[in-house]
Amino acid sequence: MTAPLGKRLRREIRVRGLLLGWPLLRVVPLGLGAALGWLAWYLVPRQRRLAREHLRIAFPEEDEAERDRIGRASFANLGRAAVETARAQRLDIRTTVDLDPPGEALLREAHAEGKGVVVATAHIGAWELFARRVAALGIPCGTVAKEAHDPRITALLERSREQGGVRVFWRGAPLSAREILRFLRDEGGIFGILIDQDTRVAGHFVPFFGRPAFTPRAAGDLAAHLGAPLLFACAHRVASGVHRMVVRRIEVARTGDRDRDSFLLTAAATKAIEEEVRKRPDEWVWMHPRWRTQAVDISGKK
Incomplete structure (x- = not known):
């Protein structure tokens, strides 16, 4: 079954964005990757909610501020990891x-x-x-x-x-x-x-x-x-x-x-x-x- 036109267009935009952005990730500083990941914490509410829910399960002894600190840092880690993966071929x-x-x-x-x-x-x-x-x-x-x-x-x-x-x-x-x-x-x-x-x-x-x-x-x-x-x-x-x-x-x-x-x-x-x-x-x-x-x-x- 063919996906609706709107969904196909959104998917194509995401794919083209990744294909165009991948070479750029090879040259951006790791810190920028981390900053983009950190920013995503505030821009993707569903994933932020899931992270908070799971951190409550894993670390009930920690207060909300500490769990949020871990959550933001995990998003930042994803940003760094994306940059490192894109530039992997250039690394020793x-x-x-x-x-x-x-x-x-x-x-x-x-x-x-x-x-x-x-x-x-x-x-x-x-x-x-x-x-x-x-x-x-x-x-x-x-x-x-x-x-x-x-x-x-x-x-x-x-x-x-x-x-x-x-x-x-x-x-x-x-x-x-x-x-x-x-x-x-x-x-x-x-x-x-x-x-x-x-x-x-x-x-x-x-x-x-x-x-x-x-x-x-x-x-x-x-x-x-x-x-x-x-x-x-x-x-x-x-x-x-x-x-x-x-x-x-x-x-x-x-x-x-x-x-x-x-x-x-x-x-x-x-x-x-x-x-x-x-x-x-x-x-x-x-x-x-x-x-x-x-x-x-x-x-x-x-």
């Missing part, structure tokens, strides 16, 4: 994202097991950059993503990631699942999956800030199916334009029941995400409807 990724020797050792040891490496991650800091840092190790690196509504945006995102050495597998594409398994099993690739958003994919309800949150299960499924190691990784901003990677191995007692193991791995990875968000709450996407799906709605999630 090894100095932009610091990966300490223990973190690199964890990645290399997991890779040496020969089963592929699944990395659960989250929208923390500049999440697009740390995949490039992993790719810089010389190990095949990939991720899964949903195609944008417009093929021009999909092409832009794919080009940006693959220029950084990150192979993109599009969710729902023909043979995508087989290609991902082959990438892990046959190429020994490191495969990153964002698991911190409530999206229309298969998932588990696991605790997140004390509430059941519908969480994508793909990372847990792959690790359980292949017997592969599951790591958690993210990159925190430590200075203007500088990030530090956090890498840890997700250890659970695997039962041999793939569904149960997937649940346990997903819950443990989500716990790791919460721990990192608590350290730097200003770097997470509080405007996302993280607790949107309730248990009674699970039949609608496909």
Whole structure:
């Protein structure tokens, strides 16, 4: 069914705006990106309301002023992250994202097991950059993503990631699942999956800030199916334009029941995400409807 003309025009304006604005983001200062994000806090009331609601859930002990400070800072972080992503090809990724020797050792040891490496991650800091840092190790690196509504945006995102050495597998594409398994099993690739958003994919309800949150299960499924190691990784901003990677191995007692193991791995990875968000709450996407799906709605999630 064709969308109404007005909706199609608005979508075309947004797409053209992004395509024209993307090259500009490569040259604007990080501070301007942060300022635009900060301004968005005041200009998008629905997202501001969601952020406030979620911050009350996560930090009931904080007063409203402190929660609003975190919310504004998280919007500013998105602005910085957009600029950093646009200029990523011009960055020296090894100095932009610091990966300490223990973190690199964890990645290399997991890779040496020969089963592929699944990395659960989250929208923390500049999440697009740390995949490039992993790719810089010389190990095949990939991720899964949903195609944008417009093929021009999909092409832009794919080009940006693959220029950084990150192979993109599009969710729902023909043979995508087989290609991902082959990438892990046959190429020994490191495969990153964002698991911190409530999206229309298969998932588990696991605790997140004390509430059941519908969480994508793909990372847990792959690790359980292949017997592969599951790591958690993210990159925190430590200075203007500088990030530090956090890498840890997700250890659970695997039962041999793939569904149960997937649940346990997903819950443990989500716990790791919460721990990192608590350290730097200003770097997470509080405007996302993280607790949107309730248990009674699970039949609608496909």
